[in-house]
Amino acid sequence: GENVEQHPSTLSVQEGDSAVIKCTYSDSASNYFPWYKQELGKGPQLIIDIRSNVGEKKDQRIAVTLNKTAKHFSLHITETQPEDSAVYFCAHNSGGSNYKLTFGKGTLLTVNP
Amino acid sequence: DSGVTQTPKHLITATGQRVTLRCSPRSGDLSVYWYQQSLDQGLQFLIQYYNGEERAKGNILERFSAQQFPDLHSELNLSSLELGDSALYFCASSAQGAAAGYTFGSGTRLTVV
Numbered sequence: 629g630e631n632v633e634q635h636p637s638t639l640s641v642q643e644g645d646s647a648v649i650k651c652t653y654s655d656s657a658s659n660y661f662p663w664y665k666q667e668l669g670k671g672p673q674l675i676i677d678i679r680s681n682v683g684e685k686k687d688q689r690i691a692v693t694l695n696k697t698a699k700h701f702s703l704h705i706t707e708t709q710p711e712d713s714a715v716y717f718c719a720h721n722s723g724g725s726n727y728k729l730t731f732g733k734g735t736l737l738t739v740n741p
Numbered sequence: 742d743s744g745v746t747q748t749p750k751h752l753i754t755a756t757g758q759r760v761t762l763r764c765s766p767r768s769g770d771l772s773v774y775w776y777q778q779s780l781d782q783g784l785q786f787l788i789q790y791y792n793g794e795e796r797a798k799g800n801i802l803e804r805f806s807a808q809q810f811p812d813l814h815s816e817l818n819l820s821s822l823e824l825g826d827s828a829l830y831f832c833a834s835s836a837q838g839a840a841a842g843y844t845f846g847s848g849t850r851l852t853v854v
Contacts, residue, residue: 671847729843
């Protein structure tokens with residue numbers, strides 16, 4: 629199916645710790661996996677993405693890993709800061725579709741100073 | 742500023758009424774996507790247009806319709822409004838397709854009373 633399961637729904641960490649959010653999908657034809665960050669009162673913003681021909685991608689403190697065999701992908705944030713507090717959404721293009729992205733239900737990350 | 746402009750930012754209207762939400766995509770983007778965000782359903786795909794043509798439809802109610810004009814701006818029309826239609830409505834745009842990532846606008850918050 630096209631749904632994507634995202635866990636956990638809420639995550640609270642201390643500043644400086646790492647945070648990991650995981651998403652699981654079922655459609656083997658999906659080949660594009662972006663992550664979005666949504667701050668209060670704003671629209672979701674693309675922070676990192678990965679394609680199915682790559683296993684890992686890193687951008688400063690943010691990394692995404694993809695396990696195509698197990699059909700899951702994860703967002704890793706290291707050295708968390710209070711400004712990382714937001715809702716994070718994973719997404720995928722179910723069926724390899726170029727027409728839409730299907731989103732997970734989101735993870736509320738709180739970084740405590 | 743993401744480059745995607747949505748108006749109005751807030752809208753309060755009564756049940757049974759009709760409203761129009763407007764979206765101007767980022768310069769050069771041909772695809773426009775509409776999503777509904779509610780607390781319990783997350784980001785739900787409504788409809789996609791590419792260069793004036795409808796390309797994909799999600800779980801969009803018959804009371805809702807959309808179009809994309811020659812200047813590429815898009816409008817989402819919601820009619821016979823119900824309390825349950827209260828939500829954030831986001832527009833996103835992309836240069837080509839969903840598999841290249843979206844840029845979201847800041848949304849329109851619709852409250853039906």
